[in-house]
Amino acid sequence: MISNSDERLVIKPKSPQPNKIKLHEASLSRYMIIGVLVSLLLITGYTLMHLDAAGVRINDAVRGLMMTLNQMFLQPSAGSDGMVLLLQALGISLLLSIMTTVIGAVIGFILAVLASKNLTNAYLGSGIRTAMAVVRAIPTIIWVLIFSIVCGLGTNAAILGLSFHSVAYLTKAYSESIEEIDQSTIEALKVTGSKFWVIVFQAIWPTIIASLVSWTFIRLEINFANAVAVGAAAGAGGIGYQLFVASGMSFDFHEVGMIVYLIIAVTLLLEFIAVKLRKAYIVK
């Protein structure tokens, strides 16, 4: 007979609780995410502690800002320049961005074809990619300032500077889309003995046209923002220059408000067109 006191014979469950369910799997990706988050937060904390506010009293500054915003957004007016001049300047900025996007798209496509890994040899490709990475690393505004020495201040320098950055950006975007193409599409045409540019325009172009259009329109939006910025910081004309004069020289914030509203209207229009076009191409 087995008695309870005979402990050797009673089988106790080894662990009274079942194993805890693992909620998170330990992986490199997880450590990396935590590491990146922690270091970003640390840098932010350090920077915010040491931020130099030039002794501005925050209360006063915020009150001033509210007053300015009130003048801008609730009482916009065309100011001394007049609406016609502002609309003309807006048109110039818009044309500037369209033109540089067109230049960027045409040259960018050719360079992208030459830079894609699945089309050309590795040396040419990596050479173009490195050059484009360097061009992209230099901010647009610095390109425009550099060209303004040779061409003089004005739209010529702005066109060249904006185009440079667009070409570099679109080359990268396009060549990434080209590299996503299925290799068999290209090989099927190669087998028939097609020449290089025939392959490009009969196989690659139709396959990536949707992402091509979508990237080009993203760049158009960026270029419009850049055209405004360049006009302000490099005196390259357009609505950006009017904005700079109104907010930095004549301090007419009613006019600043009007200019900002005009710019917002154009960007919303561009966004609307982009959404419509993207839908049209995706349905096809």
Next chain:
Amino acid sequence: MQTPVNYLARKHWKQTGIIALIGGIYLLSSYVLKFDGLGGVIAIPKAFAWLGINFRPTANSTQYLPSIWQKLLGTVMLAIASTVVASIIAIFVAILGSKVTGGNSIIQTIVRGIASFFRNIPLVAWAMILLFSFKQSDFTGFLALLLMSVGYLIRAFMEIIEDEASETMLALKATGASYFQVIFQAVIPQIMPSLISWILYMIENNVRDATLVGILTGTGIGFVFDIYYKSFRFDAAGMTVLSIIIVVIVLELLSNQIRKVIL
């Protein structure tokens, strides 16, 4: 009925039309903007020749290096700080405003409107308005970058939540989890990799934009470049550009590596 001949003819017309359209836009804009195409092409090698002669850093220009790197580091940290603060604000707003996690349609519309508004006010306008009230300081640059990034990030985060988190969310909801449990246990962990990818992209972008903001508000690396450039110390300006190139490319490589691991 579409025959091959028909199809090819139409394709031909379409291609011709596209080429004509592109050419037309180019000609029209160069006419209106008085752009001299040939002169422009000639100006490019000229500009590079000028760069090669004047922007080449000399032994003399190494004396500027410490101050350039100090400002550049400050600018990068400012860009990081503004992006991180912007993304903390943006994630909460995005959760409020997205179609899957958000409140009713009125709140969604308001959030979308605010995001679009902040995004579309040009950086120049933010910089100039803030400069007027907050004076010439790093804080002004920080605020300008912050306000700009918030608009972009709200929209990006909302799209990420709608694309990636809706299924996980539904699964957790089915177990009877509360709203906050769903948000913190399903939505946020699910979208974390894409979130970080976007934050890194925004940091790169902000470093570049910080140059522009710096030129306008007189802070950071943009101000340094502007001073050297306008006082004709081109070797120092060249050194500044070289430093910017190095930092931007290093940041890009670093974030590409991080993306490879987490995505």
